[in-house]
Amino acid sequence: MLRTAEQERRCALGDGGALSHALRRRVRALEVVSPYPNLFAGVEYWDSLNAEERSLHMIRALMILHPRWTFAGLSAACVYGYQHAYALHDGSVNIASAKGSNRKDARQLRRIYMHDIPRWQCRGIRVTSPARTLIDCAGMPFANALAVYDSALRSGHVTVGDVETLMVRVNCDEPAVKRLLRHADARRENGGESWVYAHIIGLGYAEPLLQVEFDNPGNPEMPYRVDFCWRLADGRIIVVEYDGMAKYADASLPGRASLQAKLDYERRRERDLKAQGVTAIVHLFFEDVKDPTRLDDKLSEAGVPRLR
Structure with a gap:
């Protein structure tokens, strides 16, 4: 099961029964890691992944467990492939939600409230639209967020006008978004620049x-x-x-x-x-x-x- 998950570039899923029990026993033996409840990966394989790859492995597995979820914020930026600093990853997963947090939520789950969720598909994964993703990423430190904005513009997925149009319709940090749009430029070739x-x-x-x-x-x-x-x-x-x-x-x-x-x-x-x-x-x-x-x-x- 672990090998199959690795081939599919995702975490393995527990079954809630004997298999999950066996996996948790291997976690205690330090042979397997569990970055999110009911998600598992071999230690050696997990250690070979960078921070973005680990997030994507979790997202692909959670998509199977929760097919109705729409990934948002940094999680959506990862799915789109927008460049960003690996230091932004803290093991959490972001999803769009029309409701507040749930006391049953895993501690790694972060909900971003949206009255209307603009759902897109990218690489077979449900994500917020590129414009909405950029608006939510405006909460990052400016230097980190600018890399995401520049990368999104380079990708051709979104324009400054798309973000400006959505910005006036949703509740967001308008000063931060406007500052980022003022400086965003697709000519910068990578996140470092x-x-x-x-x-x-x-x-x-x-x-x-x-x-x-x-x-x-x-x-x-x-x-x-x-x-x-x-x-x-x-x-x-x-x-x-x-x-x-x-x-x-x-x-x-x-x-x-x-x-x-x-x-x-x-x-x-x-x-x-x-x-x-x-x-x-x-x-x-x-x-x-x-x-x-x-x-x-x-x-x-x-x-x-x-x-x-």
Whole structure:
């Protein structure tokens, strides 16, 4: 049963009888985990999953147990495949509900109240509509929610207008939703860029240009594209790259020759950018963005303009 569930990318279901009893005994023996009542998975298999995959395994199993449930919030965002920070997962599952919480609910179950539930189907799972999902995700920290909004816009599932139309018809945190819609942009290519952008503007810096292209003399058909760029009135051009050369830093790895080629490419890229007028290139790593003081120091030192 456990193997079958793994093949179907979900948790196994207890039967409420002898099988459930046997599974719970294995949980006590630390051979099996039970992330939600009556849901089970082998420890080794569960440990191989990331936080999003674990949530999806629970959702797929609960869909079988409760076919009338409509998943919402972060759970719906997972089903749609919207990028988000794994740190948002706390083992809970979100569903839409026209009623309040039930004292019989599992502690991992969170109901999001909706008078009218806009039901969609995605990957065979009932979820709230993309617009409603984004409205519910507005309760996340801004930097985390912006990644979800950007990803949803990139997917083509939803438009800013769709969210604006629904926002005036439902009870929601309008200031948070409006702020997210004002800054959401499908041109940011991944959740990391969204996260960095949110922290930059959160510190009061001017909004950067996105995905600006520069000539690549070595390969004109493949221009250089930078994550963030500021073109200042005095002629300065400031470029900020997220994660820059971090993934190439360990030259002790077996693929050292390949890593060296990547380092050489980065140096050539920086030289070409500066030849086209770029006056400062800032490489940001995760630790820089996570620490507001470090981020502020790097942006200020590079001369990124501040609005406040």
